[in-house]
Amino acid sequence: MNVSLKCIPDNSVTGYETFRAGSFAFSRCEYFAYIDSPVGEHVMPIDAFLKALMRDIAWGFFYGTVAFDDVFGTTNHYGNVDMFLGTFNEEWVKAERTYSENFRSDELMAVFKAMISDWTNEGFDPFAAPQETGNAWGRKQGNEDALIERKREVAKRMVGIPGDAPLRTDENGYPVNRAFLDVDQEQPVIEAEPGFEDQLYAFNLFGYLSRSDVTWNPSVASVVRQSLFCPTTEEFVLPIAHGNDRVEWFVQLSDHIIWNIEDKHTSAPTATVTMRAGDVAAMPGDIRHKGLSPKRSLLLVWENGSPEIQEMIKNGTVPMVPVTF
């Protein structure tokens, strides 16, 4: 039995466009996104789909797998990317409903960007916490291109050094977030001797983060070779499940986050990691994780962006855990 679930929204009524990438087709109606492949079809709530799509775009397909939910997602091969349906879901695999297609990263990214531009209505910010934005529902009405085209700040050395990523201030459009009004905004005191005024640098990292206008979207605050401090603010639920292809580390700087851990290949739950202020934990390279942050919190994501690791991933030698003891 092969029942077609096809539900093609009438674009002439909704005002949205249908998008195609290879043999995949994407449509939306007032409440849902419809993903169609040659062997399977999948439906997601449109708000969840747009929030996941926003992260996949902002992170350039990120490291490893960005799972929009238990069925659909992308896997980055750095220059090219797989888009899959059911590949990492045990039941879809058993039912032989899986479908995967490889794309040039820039080509798929162009489709994704066009899709989020067309499908995001005025008043809905896919980067924002639910309490800080309108909703995604309804027929096409305006756009939020200015919000969805925000770039993540990427420091070359450290935030605040002249010529590098700037500090966030009221004046440049980054007021303190409503959940961090109690975070101290005082900057460190730098007492440089004459002649060394341009060689000593420091900034208020926690204050900088308290002014982030996005959630679940790390920026790069400091860089030691390929060691990237990527702090971020988190609230509600990480819109994707991240199946990394290398070890990733978290340092919880404030409040707490609950991480639901799943098997990378089957999506079966394997553990729950609760991180409170000061906790440090590795996310192994063979799991996927999804965070829940009851209050907006400060999280340091620590990544190793070494090209050496990409080679190790290709030849299968990248370690799944950072240390053994």
Added chain:
Amino acid sequence: MMAEYKTKFASIDDYTKGGIQILNEDPKRFVFSNLYEVAATSAPYERVVVAKNLDYTIEVSRAENTSDWYVCSHDEFVVAMDYDVEVHFVKLDDEKVVDENQDGAVKLQGHPDGRKMGRILMKRGHQALLPEKVAYRFQASAPATLMLQTLIGQESVEKWGDICIK
């Protein structure tokens, strides 16, 4: 009316560690520790590795009184995680004493020869650059927690079995 929120920070003398609920996993694979607990249970200025990714590390150091002088062939960064810490800097007269092939911090013997560059006064959440080839030392009037972004080096201490959930 706007809701009021209280941000929960922790410190070397006030922290509550989280944990791991296991269904089908080995908890050791998460290498789970708490940096305030590490600072609270370590010797002053011991540089304990709490996160490692190949040669890159995040190290935790308990600041208390005045540290030795350190230098590094590459940039490092330090974040004050709870209480006040000063960082003092000296521009070395002879940068050739820094071994370009040595990663991580190197402890110097005595006071380095060079010019005072100044100092940075850090409070909780403040991050400072520890520039390459510049000598630095820390000073804290009370125990405090430092987090360092660096590479594994001769001062790095790995004691995973002591600090991690098993």
